[in-house]
Amino acid sequence: MRAVTWHGRHDVRVDSVPDPEIVNPRDCIIKITSTAICGSDLHLYDGYIPGMRAGDILGHENMGEVVEVGPKSTLKKGQRVVVPFTISCGQCFFCSKMQYSACDNSNPAETSDASETLMGHAMGAAFGYAHLTGGYAGGQAEFLRVPFSDVGPIVIPDGLEDDKVLFLSDILPTGWQAAENADIEDGDTVAVWGCGPVGLFAIQSAFKLGAHRVIAIDHYPSRLALAKNMGADILDYREVEVLEALKEMTGGIGPDAVIDCVGMESHGLAIDNLADTAKAHLFLGTERPHALRQAIIACRKGGRVSIPGVYGGFADKFPLGQLMEKGLTVKSGQTHVQKYTKKLLEMIGNEELDTTFMISHRESLERGPEMYRHWHDEQDAYTKIILKPGLEKAASKASAARAVEPV
Known part of the structure; x- marks a missing residue:
């Protein structure tokens, strides 16, 4: 064959x-x-x-x-x-x-x-x-x-x-589980990093599970357009400072739940991501978790973090202090x-x-x-x-x- x-x-x-x-x-x-x-x-x-x-x-x-x-x-x-x-x-x-x-x-x-x-x-x-x-x-x-x-x-x-x-x-059950793992409550604001197939299904699923507002973050115009057609607000991370935009859109509180649909190969020219990319090319590291770092920092106190994005090893500069001090709940997995x-x-x-x-x-x-x-x-x-x-x-x-x- x-x-x-x-x-x-x-x-x-x-x-x-x-x-x-x-x-x-x-x-x-x-x-x-x-x-x-x-x-x-x-x-x-x-x-x-x-x-x-x-x-x-x-x-x-x-x-x-x-x-x-x-x-x-x-x-x-x-x-x-x-x-x-x-x-x-x-x-x-x-x-x-x-x-x-x-x-x-x-x-x-x-x-x-x-x-x-x-x-x-x-x-x-x-x-x-x-x-x-x-x-x-x-x-x-x-x-x-x-x-x-x-x-x-x-x-x-x-x-x-x-x-x-x-x-x-x-990808459909992955997007659904991602939204389910975010423990969405009626009226929640949910931010989704990555508008690839899993991210788009996570957006669709979040609305089905009761989210009032979904904010989609990416930089590909066609993917952002698909997210917008589904009812999501969109942020192009090349044009806005994502953390500031999310604070403004949520009255300074932050999203109730965040979903990382990007995983181990984050794009972008942020300093932390450039350092991760250099380490990966030198075989000194495997992960580029810029999106996950940003999601954890953006999430409101007492909020939820869902990670359907694929990771394979150890991540540097992980915001463990922010995760703990804000009392965030994390769910992940295949x-x-x-x-x-x-x-x-x-x-x-x-x-x-x-x-x-x-x-x-x-x-x-x-x-x-x-x-x-x-x-x-x-x-x-x-x-x-x-x-x-x-x-x-x-x-x-x-x-x-x-x-x-x-x-």
Whole structure:
């Protein structure tokens, strides 16, 4: 089969690789119909996440048609399913508490040992995201093996096209959990750093959960425009001093809750961010947490800090004193996707949530490397990219059919 593979920093290719096979009784194999490039994939593209190996198949936002099932899978051939990026057994201590991204059984010992050394505890497993999280092949490919298929995938009813449900795999529940972790109360003002896909879904979710006002912070005009269309007030951090603007907009109190949807690669020319960038280039540090620092300082006393943005190591100049003295509550973590998929699917089916507004490009799998380059370098024009295996062949067949039609 054909698959998008990682070969080093800024080196992504499409290779021919072996088809996946059933390994365990609870496995299934799906034929990928849609897969997306996630913002956190750019951390892999930039070489910030350790544990990648040449030839690893990328992609953790996946859906498709079941084509093969193990004897203990609860799925049936022909069903359309969305696959959570988190791989969870459904039976361990953490899964029993619906903390699916912390699953204790999905990350094999040979890879979990390394993540335990790095993080203090073994990380949960994920598709297409380094050997620290299990080394599982991703779904930017024609086929995907899905472990624990009786726990993860959610069956999609007829009538809901891929574009409406694909983001149940990651960014929609991630945005929802981000807003939920902010403990939003009716009438709250919520500030969101980063208007990428997760940030936009966090804005949408914050309004759904009762926020009176959402303030969105970014610098890409197209992303700020999408946030504004959703009802958010917007701040371009290149044009305003964010902390002063937030004080003014909240009567000097500060936002009730702040959400960092940026993560480890903050942009900007602030002094702290320039120092972080220099350290990263010299391999003296991994994080550029400027957005998180700013969010903590901006948040009102007694407020809440939600961190869905991805971080991978130790951060310098962390405002611990501000966090403690202001009595802030912090919630973070990878998304417990399976906890939210049923509820969010119902909301999509009832047209309570729009999930298609951010899609900017639909391309063939073969153009995957090109799309990585574009999204990395042109994030104002590329909001969300969906790859569809076979799209190029379908277009070629359609073109050939038109060529032989009688005039």
